[in-house]
Amino acid sequence: MATSDSSEGQRELWNRVRARLKAGVGEDVFTSWFARLELEEMLEDVVHLSAPTRFLCSWVQSNYADRILEAFRLDTEEVARIQITLRVNGQARPRLAQPAAEPASPSQTAAPAVAATPTPVSQPRLVRDNSAAKGDALAGSAIDPRMTFDSFVGGSANEMALGVARQIAQAVTNNTVSFNPVYIHSTVGLGKSHLLNAIAHQVQQADPTKNIVYLTADHFMYHFIAAVQRQSALGFKDWLRRVDLLLIDDMQFLQGKSATEFGHTLGTLLTGAKQVVVAGDAPPRDLEMLDERIRSRLSGGLVVPISGFDLDLRKAIVQRRAEQSATRYGMHFPAPVIDYIARAVVSHGRDLDGAVNRLVAANQLTGELITVPLAEKRWAT
Incomplete structure (x- = not known):
């Protein structure tokens, strides 16, 4: 060569x-x-x-x-x-992927570092029509069954976002629109995706006939560009505009022509009084990859921030995760351990979950009692 x-x-x-x-x-x-x-x-x-x-x-x-x-x-x-x-x-990663024309067998141990992408079908299948099998409406991006309103821990930092999310779910179920569009923003790990998942779950459970589309920005780009390649962009647009509830996560990753297409779709959905909820890591005005008109349209709806968690909310989250672990594994989290984690882990909710999971793993694998010294050691590693 x-x-x-x-x-x-x-x-x-x-x-x-x-x-x-x-x-x-x-x-x-x-x-x-x-x-x-x-x-x-x-x-x-x-x-x-x-x-x-x-x-x-x-x-x-x-x-x-x-x-x-x-x-x-x-x-x-x-x-x-x-x-x-x-x-x-x-x-x-040092592993070699298989040639595109020769996908690896599932039994091979030296698997590709990436998961295979399903061959796109002629039309996206993310929306439920009235004859669709139960569950199809949530097939856009993976919906986490654990992310419901019941599992969301509220506090001063997120109470407005939680209240708005509940109101949206109720309004969509009743074929009304309260705020539109709604834009939820925060730094990573503070519950934006959880609220979008929770809205989708509640609407679907209340009315299985609703057309619900939950997409990350990556998946929105995937489906739009795939439609363009198949010369079915108009069909893709019509498909999106038939939804009752559109949820777009990780808006900061939307870019290029798919961002422009989102702007067109947003305008059509709002004109038709369909509910749109968007989540991103910055306010709409700071999303520089979006056209000014799209940023203005998002800013003109309801913009809801989620701020950093205070000690009380962090403690409530750790307490909830500890109770879940007690139910699942029969273990006990002493109050001083919960207090230590809430004070030591000040970044975001995912790190709080990770701190609890480390202690659960240590207890299950080594039999160590859950104590403050163990929490100090596991959080430091």
């Missing part, structure tokens, strides 16, 4: 390939799918690339491997295969 003899030569080759890809697919598609790819190595006839998320690995491997291969072969005809693996903490 006529590869470059140095890492510098490979970087120059990769830069040429990136330039060809950008020229071939356009700025928006390049930014969405290629900008975060990195060249790891060129070994024999295989080019090894890495991506920062499993979704990106699967999507690019399934949909653009041939285009990337063509771009490389303009310089190096001996290249026969492109493999894309997950990059963890800045480094790619």
Whole structure:
């Protein structure tokens, strides 16, 4: 294989390939799918690339491997295969993915670092029609069955967001709209996704005929670009506009043409008095990748912040998780341990859950009693 003899030569080759890809697919598609790819190595006839998320690995491997291969072969005809693996903490996993045309057998131990992406069907199947089987309405992105209003712990930091979420669920069930659109924002791990899941659960349980679509921004981009590739973008738009409740999570990751399409869909849904709930990590005005009109439309609805958790809320969350562990495993969390975790873990809710899970694992695996010294040791590691 006529590869470059140095890492510098490979970087120059990769830069040429990136330039060809950008020229071939356009700025928006390049930014969405290629900008975060990195060249790891060129070994024999295989080019090894890495991506920062499993979704990106699967999507690019399934949909653009041939285009990337063509771009490389303009310089190096001996290249026969492109493999894309997950990059963890800045480094790619050392395992080789299977060729796109030869998926690995489930029994193979050296599995690809990314999950296989199902072949897109002619129309997305995220929306329930009245004859659909139970559960289809929540098939957009995975809905976590644990994320309900009952499992959400309220406090001063999130009481407004919780109240609005409950009101939305009730209004959609009663075929009315209270606030529209609703935009919930906070830093990571403070409960935005939990509230979106809880709204979807309550509406679905109250009225299984409702068309509910819950999508992360990544999945919105996936379905829109897949529809464009299948030349069915109009069908995709019509499909989205038939929903009763649209929930979009991780709005900060929406970009390119799919962000523009979201703006069109948002306008149509609002005109038709359909409920839209969006969650992101910053207020709408700070989402610079969105068109000013979309930011204005989101800001013109109800914008609900969730602030950092105070000590009382952190303690309530730890207490709830401890009670759940007591019910499941029969273990006891002494009050001083709950107090220690609430005071020591000040970042966000997921870290509180993680601290409790570490103690549960230590107790189950080693038989150690749950004490403050154990909590100190497990949180420090």
